[in-house]
Amino acid sequence: MADLVSEILLCLPPEDPACLIRASLVCKAWLRLISDGTFLHCYRAFHRAPPLLTFLANIRCNSEPRFIPFTAPTPFKQPPAFVCSRHPRVMDCRHGRALLFDMWADSEGSLSVWDPITGERQVLPEPDCWYITGAAVLCASAAAGCDHLDCHGGPFLVVCLVIIPVAGGTMEARVYSSDAGSWGAQASIQLGSFSFGEVNFPVVIGDEVYFELNLRILK
DSSP states (O other), rough: OHHHHHHHHHHHHHHHHHHHHHHHHHOHHHHHHSHHHHHHHHHHOOOOOOOOEEEEETTTTTOOEEEOOOSSSSSSSOOOOOOOSOOOOEEEETEEEEEEEEEEEOGGGGGGEEEEETOOOOEOOOOOOOOEEEEEETTTTTTTTTTSOOTTTTEEEEEEEEEEGGGEEEEEEEETTTTEEEEEOEEEEOOOSSOOOOOOOEETTTTTTEEEEEEEEEO
């Protein structure tokens, strides 16, 4: 009987997250089933790509980034519950995490990784670079072929990209590991003649991060 109930609950639409909550209130047996890690893994695997419920937007002249609901039944209707100064910015968002950059914060609080589900915010140490022009956050198990169904809340990496136009077009990059709690060694490359500008949001394929730099692609 439990297997039959599990098969039925797997068919609940992921675009309405409240369905699972309502089902868990039916009885204690359903609550134990839905809260079990095995069922949640099967639920994510069955539906694969999760639906877009909301997205984070950097809004000018505003105190903090805003959640923009994409569908009606979404719990994300309030601004994120984190404390920043006047100009916080979402640098990247991936694998259940958002990377925040607060240019007016103290050196030890300029970069942080925020979990929009639990509200947990982890402040990163100062990366010791001139100015952050691009960054990415990703699951630390991406190289091991993680399917990102259960890595929520696990270890992560942050890639920090810096372009120094006054140094002959030098690009510097560093990687932060949440496991080590520190930044790795700095890597640099000469880009030659380079027009300084805004770096687009990165693309992550496996454990490789791609940045588009004025019609060039940096991996």
